[in-house]
Amino acid sequence: MTVARLLGIPASPGVAIGRVFPVDRRRARVPRFHIAPEQVDSEIARLDTAVKDSVEQLRAIRESLGEGEQGDILDAHRMMADDPTVVEGARQLVREELLNAEWAVRRTFREASEKLGNEGYLAERRADIDEVSDRIIHNLVGEQPTKTVMPAEDAIIVTYDLPTAEAAILLSGGKVKGLVTDFGSKTSHTAILARALEVPAVVGAGQASELCREGDLIALDGNTGEVLLSPTEEEIIRFEAARAEAKFREASLLSERDLPATTQDGRRVGIWANIEFPEEIPSVLAHGGEGVGLYRTEFLYLNREELPTEEEHFRAYASILQMMGDRPVVIRTLDLGGDKLPIGHRSHEPNPALGLRAIRFTLRHPQLFRTQIRAMWRASTRGRLRIMLPMIAAVGELREAKAQILAIRQELIREGVHVAERIPVGIMLETPAAALSADRLARECDFFSIGTNDLIQYSLAIDRANRDVAYLYRPLHLGVLRLIQSAVEGARSCGIEIAMCGEMAGDPAYALVLLALGIDVFSMNPADIPPVKRVVRSASLRDARELLEAAMSFTSVDEIERFVLTEMRRRFPQLVAEPRGREDGKTVAEAVQEVDEHAIAVPGTGTDTP
Ligand code: PEP
Ligand code: MG
Numbered sequence: 001m002t003v004a005r006l007l008g009i010p011a012s013p014g015v016a017i018g019r020v021f022p023v024d025r026r027r028a029r030v031p032r033f034h035i036a037p038e039q040v041d042s043e044i045a046r047l048d049t050a051v052k053d054s055v056e057q058l059r060a061i062r063e064s065l066g067e068g069e070q071g072d073i074l075d076a077h078r079m080m081a082d083d084p085t086v087v088e089g090a091r092q093l094v095r096e097e098l099l100n101a102e103w104a105v106r107r108t109f110r111e112a113s114e115k116l117g118n119e120g121y122l123a124e125r126r127a128d129i130d131e132v133s134d135r136i137i138h139n140l141v142g143e144q145p146t147k148t149v150m151p152a153e154d155a156i157i158v159t160y161d162l163p164t165a166e167a168a169i170l171l172s173g174g175k176v177k178g179l180v181t182d183f184g185s186k187t188s189h190t191a192i193l194a195r196a197l198e199v200p201a202v203v204g205a206g207q208a209s210e211l212c213r214e215g216d217l218i219a220l221d222g223n224t225g226e227v228l229l230s231p232t233e234e235e236i237i238r239f240e241a242a243r244a245e246a247k248f249r250e251a252s253l254l255s256e257r258d259l260p261a262t263t264q265d266g267r268r269v270g271i272w273a274n275i276e277f278p279e280e281i282p283s284v285l286a287h288g289g290e291g292v293g294l295y296r297t298e299f300l301y302l303n304r305e306e307l308p309t310e311e312e313h314f315r316a317y318a319s320i321l322q323m324m325g326d327r328p329v330v331i332r333t334l335d336l337g338g339d340k341l342p343i344g345h346r347s348h349e350p351n352p353a354l355g356l357r358a359i360r361f362t363l364r365h366p367q368l369f370r371t372q373i374r375a376m377w378r379a380s381t382r383g384r385l386r387i388m389l390p391m392i393a394a395v396g397e398l399r400e401a402k403a404q405i406l407a408i409r410q411e412l413i414r415e416g417v418h419v420a421e422r423i424p425v426g427i428m429l430e431t432p433a434a435a436l437s438a439d440r441l442a443r444e445c446d447f448f449s450i451g452t453n454d455l456i457q458y459s460l461a462i463d464r465a466n467r468d469v470a471y472l473y474r475p476l477h478l479g480v481l482r483l484i485q486s487a488v489e490g491a492r493s494c495g496i497e498i499a500m501c502g503e504m505a506g507d508p509a510y511a512l513v514l515l516a517l518g519i520d521v522f523s524m525n526p527a528d529i530p531p532v533k534r535v536v537r538s539a540s541l542r543d544a545r546e547l548l549e550a551a552m553s554f555t556s557v558d559e560i561e562r563f564v565l566t567e568m569r570r571r572f573p574q575l576v577a578e579p580r581g582r583e584d585g586k587t588v589a590e591a592v593q594e595v596d597e598h599a600i601a602v603p604g605t606g607t608d609t610p
Contacts, residue, residue, distance in 0.1 A: 004230075005226065006227040009185060011202060011203040012201035015200060016156055016222070020213065022159065022212070023159040023170070035100055043094050047087075047104065047140070053139045054081045054136045057135070057139075086108050089108035090104040091104075109133035160182045176199055179199055180208045181205065182204070182209050184204055185473065186473075186503065187502075196275065201222050203467070204467035208227055218231075224242075257529070263537070263541050269536060272289055274525055275320075281324065288529050293449065293522075294523050295329065310375050314378050324384075328386060330387075332390055333387065334362060338352050338355075377423070378419065386424045387405065388426045389427045390428045395440060395444060402425055425445055425446055427445050427448060428454075429449070430450075431454070436486050439494070448490070449498070449499040449521075452503065456473055456502075460472060476564055478557065500519045501524075509565055512535065512539055516541070516549075517548065
């Protein structure tokens with residue numbers, strides 16, 4: 001067996017050693033050719049067998065699941081696979097247009113799917129249709145259809161890519177020890193989720209999924225991005241030593257968790273946490289989080305088929321507020337769309353990151369917004385709740401959302417429900433337009449939080465989920481720093497607080513730059529709190545300002561990055577990592593190394609979706 005070392009993007013800290021659990025989420029490859037007229041009968045027989053096999057597989061999986069919503073989805077898939085109109089449509093294409101069976105299946109199912117349209121929840125049934133046609137095509141070409149089984153203990157998921165909703169299910173069971181993906185980047189939601197659930201992860205690792213088989217031994221280091229396929233005993237010892245060292249470092253940092261994040265010269269900043277699930281609150285408190293700076297409520301929607309009820313929203317919010325006591329809790333209204341879609345749904349928008357996501361989606365579906373806001377008002381007396389609106393790009397969106405929030409309060413008062421006098425309403429600055437007009441937006445809201453994951457995506461025109469452009473994702477780009485500066489100035493002009501809850505806030509390497517830029521609250525994944533707090537407590541604002549001024553005198557992002565990282569590594573050698581892999585601009589080919597004699601080719605650049 002080939003021993004291979006891959007270098008991907010470190011996405012969630014920690015070392016994991018376990019057995020490969022492959023998860024194949026790629027669309028089926030569709031061979032397309034015309035058959036000879038005399039092949040029609042055998043082609044139709046092939047088609048019928050693949051349909052029958054698909055129905056049988058779905059029946060078997062369904063039986064293994066028992067009662068519940070997952071079973072219902074499988075029943076629906078089985079009926080789609082067996083739908084006489086669709087199957088007959090495919091047969092007709094084979095007979096009349098002499099298409100091979102795979103092509104005929106893809107075309108008939110695609111036509112059925114297009115009839116559902118492009119918008120709203122109904123359109124999302126299209127993802128089910130795609131999944132069913134993929135299954136039949138997989139059976140035709142003799143590939144294993146998508147697995148739906150849950151991983152065994154000690155599994156390390158190895159996959160081309162993992163949709164966020166499936167990651168939510170697979171990673172939250174507590175069985176998975178690690179995650180390796182060929183695709184993806186550090187700020188994709190799957191990576192964010194892995195960090196939240198403390199599952200070590202390496203993303204964008206090239207061809208990992210093609211180089212290993214189920215059950216192979218695999219080791220990964222989520223701090224360095226290193227992945228070893230079939231490691232030797234010495235390598236395992238090295239990984240275990242790294243794991244022990246990381247644990248030791250963590251324990252030493254945790255001893256300061258309850259101390260304030262105040263610089264040597266007296267600048268106090270808030271260190272808050274980002275969460276996806278209420279179950280993370282104990283971890284927030286254990287790591288010294290002083291508040292929740294971002295609760296991504298869309299995760300209430302992701303691992304299920306039906307919409308969460310007002311009661312479910314209420315229970316989640318009330319429990320977080322209660323556990324956080326008098327600490328502030330920022331609840332973000334749902335940010336669906338982009339790479340966050342409910343289980344089994346694929347976006348059918350041509351460009352989801354620029355599509356109907358976040359506040360745009362909510363304003364288009366006022367009923368969803370209403371359910372969520374009603375629950376927030378009901379929970380508003382339980383603690384220090386704040387509402388945050390995602391991806392506001394224009395003041396009109398803010399006004400419309402605020403008007404609805406106030407109208408819903410009146411509605412509850414009429415119903416005799418006890419609600420708070422007011423809830424502070426803030427916005428996320430995630431588009432360059434918002435950052436540049438922050439002075440005006442600040443007049444109409446109570447606080448800002450900069451979402452650098454999206455702000456960088458939109459200002460540098462880089463898809464945050466795309467490994468191939470991940471090396472261009474540079475938080476220290478002069479353009480990004482100037483947008484942050486503009487956002488801070490806007491906040492200051494109206495005296496409102498400005499936080500940052502993008503991943504940039506949780507990286508100790510950027511802490512002095514952000515301190516000098518004037519960020520009041522740093523909100524991050526709970527596990528990132530101790531190192532960032534250590535940097536703030538060891539630093540002086542004066543030194544941070546000098547560092548920023550010198551950094552911003554350079555022109556290229558390479559120069560700024562080199563300068564800041566060198567300075568930060570000099571000050572905090574234990575906390576600031578060497579840049580690695582594509583994060584430092586290397587190509588995948590440069591980053592991939594092999595230990596054995598087998599060469600590892602440069603990965604392809606996209607999916608094989610037809
Ligand atoms: C961001 O964009 O920086 C952010 C915090 O929001 P999300 O990652 O959920 O898009
Ligand atoms: Mg965002």
